[in-house]
Amino acid sequence: MTMRNYHASRWDEPLIHAMGAPGRRGQLFPGADAAGLVPAGLARQTPPALPELAEPDVLRHYLRLSQETMGMIGISLFGTCTMKYNPRAGERAAAAVNAIHPAQPAATMQGLLACVHGLDMILRGLSGMDRFTFQAAGGADAAWTQAIITRAFHAARGEGNSRDQIITSLQSHPCNPATAATAGYEVITLPLGDNGYPTLESLRAAVSSRTAALMINNPDDMGVYNPEIAEWVRTVKAAGGLAFYDHANFNGVMTRIRARDLGFDACMFMLHKTFGVSKGGGGPAVGAYGCTAELAPFLPGPIVDRSDDDFTLVEPARSAGKVREYMGNLHQVVKAYAWARAMGAEGLREAADISVILNNYMEKRLLQIRGVSRSHPDQPGWRLEMTRYSLQQLFEDTGVSAVDVQNRMSDFGIDAFWLSHEPWIVPQPFTPEAGEMWPREDIDYWIDALAHVVDEAYRDPDFVRAAPYNQVVRKLSSADLDDPLRWATTWAAWTRKHPTPA
Ligand SMILES: Cc1ncc(COP(=O)(O)O)c(C=O)c1O
The missing domain is CATH 3.40.640.10 (Type I PLP-dependent aspartate aminotransferase-like (Major domain))
Structure with a gap:
């Protein structure tokens, strides 16, 4: 199957707090001024430190952020979580x-x-x-x-x-x-x-x-x-x-x-x-x-x-x-x-059957890929709607980990995350779950993408280890996440951690 190359938009977009200028604003209609509506005792003495922007600036800013976000609308087989399409x-x-x-x-x-x-x-x-x-x-x-x-x-x-x-x-x-x-x-x-x-x-x-x-x-x-x-x-x-x-x-x-x-x-x-x-x-x-x-x-x-x-x-x-x-x-x-209600009782029953059939179809094909094995390989029997696999053999052969493979697959429009929650009981685990809604072409594409990346890994492990290439951010450094002084989830927290020099 031909791999579809994905390429995210990349913008050097500043934080909205670093944009705009005093006095910029959107449309204001007559009579919409709130002055005097809030009792004096409750009103702020100084206006909040909010960025001031014109409407097109706001629109363009959020459009760019949305373009940079891949979203969960690629092929998303997040096993144990089944990120189903949200109608x-x-x-x-x-x-x-x-x-x-x-x-x-x-x-x-x-x-x-x-x-x-x-x-x-x-x-x-x-x-x-x-x-x-x-x-x-x-x-x-x-x-x-x-x-x-x-x-x-x-x-x-x-x-x-x-x-x-x-x-x-x-x-x-x-x-x-x-x-x-x-x-x-x-x-x-x-x-x-x-x-x-x-x-x-x-x-x-x-x-x-x-x-x-x-x-x-x-x-x-x-x-x-x-x-x-x-x-x-x-x-x-x-x-x-x-x-x-x-x-x-x-x-x-x-x-x-x-x-x-x-x-x-x-x-x-x-x-x-x-x-x-x-x-x-x-x-x-x-x-x-x-x-x-x-x-x-x-x-x-x-x-x-x-x-x-x-x-x-x-x-x-x-x-x-x-x-x-x-x-x-x-x-x-x-x-x-x-x-x-839209699924109905029959639809739910059919969905259960399809998810099991698709999982077993996936399993048959995935286990033919070099370096892939099933968790508990000695244990016979069917798995239900998902199977946990291991890329340990690939890791031992090439040094390419399950995380590296996942990163590289995102270059082909495959949404992360599909490995396993912690702790990793199975080494180098991954757990795709097909659910009932993906057509066979999408499931085949997902498997082909994995086979393609595994093949790349055996030929050029360093190339796969350096992936992804087509995302907004090449590699996230976990050092930033591990250091509370470097991350902030709100602007107020950011300004507290990074005060402007006097
Ligand atoms: C079996 C099982 N139980 C519980 C949870 C926890 O659910 P949540 O992430 O919504 O808190 C998960 C999450 O994937 C799960 O797979």
Whole structure:
């Protein structure tokens, strides 16, 4: 296949604070002057230090910044995150939320509450749970919701102090042990057995009267599905613990299994992963947390209730506390609702099947590329919607790392990131996930781009190590990120760290 060469626009664009001149402005209409509207006691004595620019300067500045940003609209196969395309219709629907203040009375936002309740009902159907909250602003936040609900649940039964351990597995997402530890639990991490997941014996040895909960994903981030999961849940619950299903890797099992049917007490779905919503580079996202009626009184409030003729906001009786402001990122809930309605039940089922078929198609082709191997190569069996691979052989042969390969692939229009979260259990890992929406040409192009870069690496490793060549920035120096004195996320912080010499 012919590689498409990408070339980003490059501008020497200054920060907007370094642009403009006093007195420059956009259009002002008669009567729009705010002078005198703010009571004297509340008005500023000195104007804020804002840049002053004419409208075309502002337009050109932001246009150039947008040209320099590749965005998530190349081919993006971010495994364990599935950066799906975000349909524009969903964006349009969500824009209506801009006109709503989250603190306004429920009676004045019935349409929005209908969407929240609608998505709640769809997720209940997909999981078997009784109630969902959308307050958590991501998957890790939803795991945190589980950790605090676990604490509140056991405390209400007089076991808050004695149940002080949470069990997880080595290949669960790190947010499970991390949130459990942050909530004060001792974390027991089960090692892997021969099949790629921990053995039932290791779980049986770990559970006790100290077990507060199991927090686990399945399939895990290697794409390995633990078929003994129902027995796992039975074992934990027999010991008095709760069972939480991190359902972030839901794409391949969507409509095929339900968390409640496997015995779980609670689960979470990432709307920014499975349900067609943008992750937005760290937010705003949503981790939809659902649980049984037994745990529902501990949910963060408010949650949306439906009565005969309207939607109301209710505070759960024994809430474990809020995890975010108001009801969370409701724009994303509207988008996910629109996506799920457009897909329909049949569409969701088909999407699950396509994602598994495409992943196995990818696997067949990727494993033919020199230097590429599958994680746990000795373990036979299918992976579900994604597979974790390793470029360790390529690294040993050439010194070219997975990060180098990823950088070079971006020169051909392949969006980063698609390696693996830390810690890297598999050396030089990568985890593309096809999902259901990419046509076969795009999947083939992605694989061909990898094969092309691997071939370059064997012929000229230094060339690949120096990539990317066609991006706005050639190489980012991590030294800048590691030194708090050199970076700043706001202009105010920047000026504090870099005062103008007197
Ligand atoms: C299995 C799993 N759980 C949890 C998370 C955490 O989600 P978030 O990044 O939205 O906090 C991820 C992220 O990719 C994940 O793959």
